[in-house]
Amino acid sequence: MQTTINMETVKVEKWLNWLSCFGATKNDGVTRLLYDDSWKTAQLALKEKMVDVGLQASFDSIGNLFGRLEGTEIKEKTILTGSHIDTVVDGGKYDGAYGVIASLLAVKYLYEHYGFPKKTIEVVSLCEEEGSRFPLAFWGSGSITGKYKLEDSKELKDASSIPFHTAMELAGFPPSNQSAARDDIDSFIEVHIEQGAVLEKEKQSVGIVTHIVGQRRFNIKIIGESNHAGTTPMSYRKDSMHIASEFIAYAMNKVKEIEESLVATVGKLTVSPNVPNVIPNEVVFTLDVRHHQEDILDQYCAKIFSYFESICLEKGAGLDISQWVNVKPVKMDENLIDTADYVLQGLSLPYKKMISGAGHDSQMFGTFCPTALLFVPSQKGISHSPLEFTKIEDLKNGVIVLIKLLHKLAY
Amino acid sequence: MQTTINMETVKVEKWLNWLSCFGATKNDGVTRLLYDDSWKTAQLALKEKMVDVGLQASFDSIGNLFGRLEGTEIKEKTILTGSHIDTVVDGGKYDGAYGVIASLLAVKYLYEHYGFPKKTIEVVSLCEEEGSRFPLAFWGSGSITGKYKLEDSKELKDASSIPFHTAMELAGFPPSNQSAARDDIDSFIEVHIEQGAVLEKEKQSVGIVTHIVGQRRFNIKIIGESNHAGTTPMSYRKDSMHIASEFIAYAMNKVKEIEESLVATVGKLTVSPNVPNVIPNEVVFTLDVRHHQEDILDQYCAKIFSYFESICLEKGAGLDISQWVNVKPVKMDENLIDTADYVLQGLSLPYKKMISGAGHDSQMFGTFCPTALLFVPSQKGISHSPLEFTKIEDLKNGVIVLIKLLHKLAY
Structure with a gap:
């Protein structure tokens, strides 16, 4: 031609x-x-x-x-x-x-x-x-x-x-x-x-x-304990917002240690009861993870979920992880x-x-x-x-x- | 008697x-x-x-x-x-x-x-x-x-x-x-x-x-950039949810370094657009801080807000901190x-x-x-x-x- x-x-x-x-x-x-x-x-x-x-x-x-x-x-x-x-x-x-x-x-x-x-x-x-x-x-x-x-x-x-x-x-x-x-x-x-x-x-x-x-999406629920923001000393708290923040920061920062083209996103997050002066008893967030190799996805998910579990165990909080999308690369x-x-x-x-x-x-x-x-x-x-x-x-x-x-x- | x-x-x-x-x-x-x-x-x-x-x-x-x-x-x-x-x-x-x-x-x-x-x-x-x-x-x-x-x-x-x-x-x-x-x-x-x-x-x-x-309450707004959760490499992101998680984890963990009876709570948090596969462009959360000494409140707020500012500067994100409660001890x-x-x-x-x-x-x-x-x-x-x-x-x-x-x- x-x-x-x-x-x-x-x-x-x-x-x-x-x-x-x-x-x-x-x-x-x-x-x-x-x-x-x-x-x-x-x-x-x-x-x-x-x-x-x-x-x-x-x-x-x-x-x-x-x-x-x-x-x-x-x-x-x-x-x-x-x-x-x-x-x-x-x-x-x-x-x-x-x-x-x-x-x-x-x-x-x-x-x-x-x-x-x-x-x-x-x-x-x-x-x-x-x-x-x-x-x-x-x-x-x-x-x-x-x-x-x-x-x-x-x-x-x-x-x-x-x-x-x-x-x-x-x-x-x-x-x-x-x-x-x-x-x-x-x-x-x-x-x-x-x-x-x-x-x-x-x-x-x-x-x-x-x-x-490949895409994996999860709903992650942290079950803590609601309490008064003023009268509950930090050491008595099961603050699900605090735990969620540790999870998300960890999950986002861990990405770059695994592989350059791995991406992870927390796009949706809801807090209960969502009131300024009440320690949240529940936080639910989505985690969207994508990479073109299954083993990278496996490695990342295993790493962060094991961290999530150890933190919840340490804090005495409940954790529920459910997967709702699993598309292969x-x-x-x-x-x-x-x-x-x-x-x-x-x-x-x-x-x-x-x-x-x-x-x-x-x-x-x-x-x-x-x-x-x-x-x-x-x-x-x-x-x-x-x-x-x-x-x-x-x-x-x-x-x-x-x-x-x-x-x-x-x- | x-x-x-x-x-x-x-x-x-x-x-x-x-x-x-x-x-x-x-x-x-x-x-x-x-x-x-x-x-x-x-x-x-x-x-x-x-x-x-x-x-x-x-x-x-x-x-x-x-x-x-x-x-x-x-x-x-x-x-x-x-x-x-x-x-x-x-x-x-x-x-x-x-x-x-x-x-x-x-x-x-x-x-x-x-x-x-x-x-x-x-x-x-x-x-x-x-x-x-x-x-x-x-x-x-x-x-x-x-x-x-x-x-x-x-x-x-x-x-x-x-x-x-x-x-x-x-x-x-x-x-x-x-x-x-x-x-x-x-x-x-x-x-x-x-x-x-x-x-x-x-x-x-x-x-x-x-x-x-004393009680101080703040609204903290992080202005990042919305983007596709799959097509945006981590290094291109201004993820306001990621930034918020770093802030909250820092603020919660910093408390115990300042003074034992200091308490801080993030009770309310909203995410925009709050969709699983979109990187959030905006996160707004409340921070409630209480202590019986003004200087401790001053010290804590200065510490965390300076950290917030440095992170937003580093990430090129916007930050708006507004105080709506200021009750003295x-x-x-x-x-x-x-x-x-x-x-x-x-x-x-x-x-x-x-x-x-x-x-x-x-x-x-x-x-x-x-x-x-x-x-x-x-x-x-x-x-x-x-x-x-x-x-x-x-x-x-x-x-x-x-x-x-x-x-x-x-x-």
């Missing part, structure tokens, strides 16, 4: 703005929840775009949208590329949507310049990733990869008590026996905004993701990483190999088929907000890399 | 139970708020009791109730003894009420056994101490000691928007020009439940209070302490000199006239709750000490 891609014809900003009109909010954000009207209109409009581009467009039984460019030599296996169409409430224009538009524009460019590929390529607009309407995330990619079955969604309801299957029916996807699982996926390629500030801070244009982190495909690396070396763009600290559809595909995930910068790392922003140049760079990568894989 | 007091005639439990019927709640607690119906009925009933006992009973202009036993030699100066009649919402039977009943029973006993004293004694049922109806505490003792004027309460409203002065009028105390301030108080003697667990834990029957602590009268000490040495009761970590009416009197405050044990230190409890034996001991002390001072 030509070394230089003529990006004059690749209107990524225009197409992204067009897609962000479906579900636009008054804050200049986007709310497009699984199976709602904005979601439905957007998917139908995307289907038309796919047809305009020259792709064979079709929905599966649950609302994933595919635009197929059939290979001249290998038809039975498909290189799938895309991301998700749904957003969080009042989210940004880029999260998910950029990946769908980038894939569509890349395939459009390739078709216009090189005709049909040797290997079949399909652009996918996955129906759901965020988990923002129903308490279930990765519905689109999870169904294609066979991790979710229709019955997994049967009992779920949204905040207005609308059942999941009613929502499907209203959107034009009545629950059916036809499975959304596929066995013809050769590989999955996703481009996404970073949703972090690493690329921006390090002045990199593109990130090649090597791993998506996922490795991206080494051959695809090498190919992306090769493509990027040929472009004069600064890039880096990196870990994804957030979950993505690539996480579902990563244990199912060879998968590649590429990042473009997010301004200030802001995401899930109307303030989400990526510079046009960066958006274009992502499409260029994708064009080169798909060309290499499919032509 | 006789060494042994015949407590058969001193029905402290019966009288306390009788008083607790005014404002009794379904939880076996008491709600008697300034100027409400239960309060009014209780004060009028107490007035009758005072008359029955042989005292000259009268209200002042704001609803403090006095029962006077005039001295045969010194009439112009009064030994005042009592406590407050009001409670918190669903409070206990003992806080305040015990002090009123103990004083009334002690004076009854003295009058029955020894007739009129040389010095005038007055039993007082102070109208308000808790600050539980209007945002103002110590209204009774503060008015007698001239610290509050009528106009200080003029703008105040209760939770139902009833103005303070309307409540006064409805209770039969229409605001008038007649001041409640008195210049004839010789001394003030109060018996109160400890509201802490020190006497119980140390198996002491009586506490002689030497000081009432109050020393009880040394002569009265010595007299109480002498009296207690003559009884075969274990007792200790101690600091009061809670505020009491004695705090208002302590800077106005010689004042003594005596404690009896509180079971498990529980107070401001229907579970508040003091054993009959301890209640009786408090009355015995008061009889002996008043006899020594007035006969």
Whole structure:
């Protein structure tokens, strides 16, 4: 292929703005929840775009949208590329949507310049990733990869008590026996905004993701004893706030001793009775821990929980640790990483190999088929907000890399 | 006087139970708020009791109730003894009420056994101490000691928007020009439940209070930066929860290095946005610090705030410290302490000199006239709750000490 891609014809900003009109909010954000009207209109409009581009467009039984460019030599296996169409409430224009538009524009460019590929390529607009309407995330990619079955969604309801299957029916996807699982996926390629500030801070244009982190989340409850703040000497206290502060400081400081890319966050904390002049009897907080190696997560959790237990034993306080999230780390495909690396070396763009600290559809595909995930910068790392922003140049760079990568894989 | 007091005639439990019927709640607690119906009925009933006992009973202009036993030699100066009649919402039977009943029973006993004293004694049922109806505490003792004027309460409203002065009028105390301030108080003697667990834990029957602590309360706000819990490396974070945990752990641990009886409490803490997978941008917490020496409070606050400032500077986070309570420590009268000490040495009761970590009416009197405050044990230190409890034996001991002390001072 030509070394230089003529990006004059690749209107990524225009197409992204067009897609962000479906579900636009008054804050200049986007709310497009699984199976709602904005979601439905957007998917139908995307289907038309796919047809305009020259792709064979079709929905599966649950609302994933595919635009197929059939290979001249290998038809039975498909290189799938895309991301998700749904957003969080009042989210940004880029999260998910950029990946769908980038894939569509890349395939459009390739078709216009090189005709049909040797290997079949399909652009996918996955129906759901965020988990923002129903308490279930990765519905689109999870169904294609066979991790979710229709019955997994049967009992779920949204905040207005609308059942999941009613929502499907209203959107034009009545629950059916036809499975959304596929066995013809050769590989999955996703481009996404970073949703972090690493690329921006390090002045990199593109990130090649090597791993998506594993996530563990815990609720930690400390049961002390309420008492009068004035009449209880320090030595008589079982102050759950004091114990919590020791725990959190220890947990945060221990991170850097374990491994550089380990992260831990206490995002939510509640105090009882939460009154200035009463020693708190109970503090409950969440702990979110992420790393791309299970053994690092094991090591960290064992270290801090053993400390928590020893302190509670010493102070005579109660401790209850319950885990409510346990997502395993996922490795991206080494051959695809090498190919992306090769493509990027040929472009004069600064890039880096990196870990994804957030979950993505690539996480579902990563244990199912060879998968590649590429990042473009997010301004200030802001995401899930109307303030989400990526510079046009960066958006274009992502499409260029994708064009080169798909060309290499499919032509 | 006789060494042994015949407590058969001193029905402290019966009288306390009788008083607790005014404002009794379904939880076996008491709600008697300034100027409400239960309060009014209780004060009028107490007035009758005072008359029955042989005292000259009268209200002042704001609803403090006095029962006077005039001295045969010194009439112009009064030994005042009592406590407050009001409670918190669903409070206990003992806080305040015990002090009123103990004083009334002690004076009854003295009058029955020894007739009129040389010095005038007055039993007082102070109208308000808790600050539980209007945002103002110590209204009774503060008015007698001239610290509050009528106009200080003029703008105040209760939770139902009833103005303070309307409540006064409805209770039969229409605001008038007649001041409640008195210049004839010789001394003030109060018996109160400890509201802490020190006497119980140390198996002491009586506490002689030497000081009432000073109290400082602060709101401390840490302004960090919200970010994604997964995509933000630890070194990029301005995690206000992490900073708060370091502050609280430091503040709590520093206490014991400064002085044994210093206490500090973080009772209330709020996190923003308080979501498990978002690094908190803001944490606000209260800090309550108490000690009986101003220089110790100064030293502690300077130490921890300088640490807070250095950490925020280092982390590039914002810090806002605002003080909203500043009550000075109050020393009880040394002569009265010595007299109480002498009296207690003559009884075969274990007792200790101690600091009061809670505020009491004695705090208002302590800077106005010689004042003594005596404690009896509180079971498990529980107070401001229907579970508040003091054993009959301890209640009786408090009355015995008061009889002996008043006899020594007035006969």
